[in-house]
Amino acid sequence: MILLLLLMIAAGVLVSGRVSIPNRYNPWANFDAREEPGVLTRLKLARLRADFPQCLVALKTTALKASPLPDRTTGDCPLLATVRVTGSDVAFSSPYTATCAVATAWGAFERHALQPAALRHFGQRVVRVEHLGSFACRSIAGRDRLSEHASANALDIAGFVLADGRRISVLSDWKGGGDKAAFLRDLRDGACRFFNVTLGPDYNAAHANHFHLDMGGYRICR
Numbered sequence: 001m002i003l004l005l006l007l008m009i010a011a012g013v014l015v016s017g018r019v020s021i022p023n024r025y026n027p028w029a030n031f032d033a034r035e036e037p038g039v040l041t042r043l044k045l046a047r048l049r050a051d052f053p054q055c056l057v058a059l060k061t062t063a064l065k066a067s068p069l070p071d072r073t074t075g076d077c078p079l080l081a082t083v084r085v086t087g088s089d090v091a092f093s094s095p096y097t098a099t100c101a102v103a104t105a106w107g108a109f110e111r112h113a114l115q116p117a118a119l120r121h122f123g124q125r126v127v128r129v130e131h132l133g134s135f136a137c138r139s140i141a142g143r144d145r146l147s148e149h150a151s152a153n154a155l156d157i158a159g160f161v162l163a164d165g166r167r168i169s170v171l172s173d174w175k176g177g178g179d180k181a182a183f184l185r186d187l188r189d190g191a192c193r194f195f196n197v198t199l200g201p202d203y204n205a206a207h208a209n210h211f212h213l214d215m216g217g218y219r220i221c222r
């Protein structure tokens with residue numbers, strides 16, 4: 001009871017703005033991709049799914065080149081709170097449409113997981129990312145639930161190209177040892193810190209050639 005009272009007082013003081021704490025420790029502050037990730041990172045990113053205007057502000061803190069799209073429906077699939085992504089600090093194999101939440105999570109992943117892992121393992125940056133798409137109006141393979149791809153709330157990543165031109169692919173480099181396999185495992189683990197769902201070759205055969213990253217309501221990291 002006393003603990004609850006203390007928590008309520010602490011919350012009241014924070015909301016009143018009389019005490020300022022760094023945004024990364026403040027659960028009410030909007031997500032900022034430039035801040036070091038912390039315990040609140042995924043919570044703040046997940047919240048962006050329900051708040052398009054706030055998400056567009058957060059998206060501007062990433063390196064992504066993206067512009068908002070009007071809400072619309074394609075077939076049975078509603079496309080809400082989406083953006084068109086044309087590039088970033090890395091080049092993408094093609095432009096894609098994704099929810100603002102997915103794009104913002106990607107921006108944070110790129111800055112805090114992808115490039116640090118590339119520098120650690122290869123001493124250079126990733127310059128190009130090969131993806132298999134974000135929007136597909138379909139159900140999950142073998143099930144009758146709509147895929148997160150049906151709302152462009154997911155992104156499938158197949159490979160990476162380093163500054164020296166070396167290519168790393170999930171399909172051919174996940175198995176076995178070596179720098180490329182270790183790099184891909186670091187990326188899978190790193191993605192779990194930003195995306196609600198991260199699935200790779202360890203999950204099932206359908207993901208042997210890509211990482212599936214989404215901001216849906218589930219929490220899986222495999």
Ligand SMILES: [Zn+2]
Pocket residue numbers: 149154155156211212213
């Ligand atoms: Zn996927």
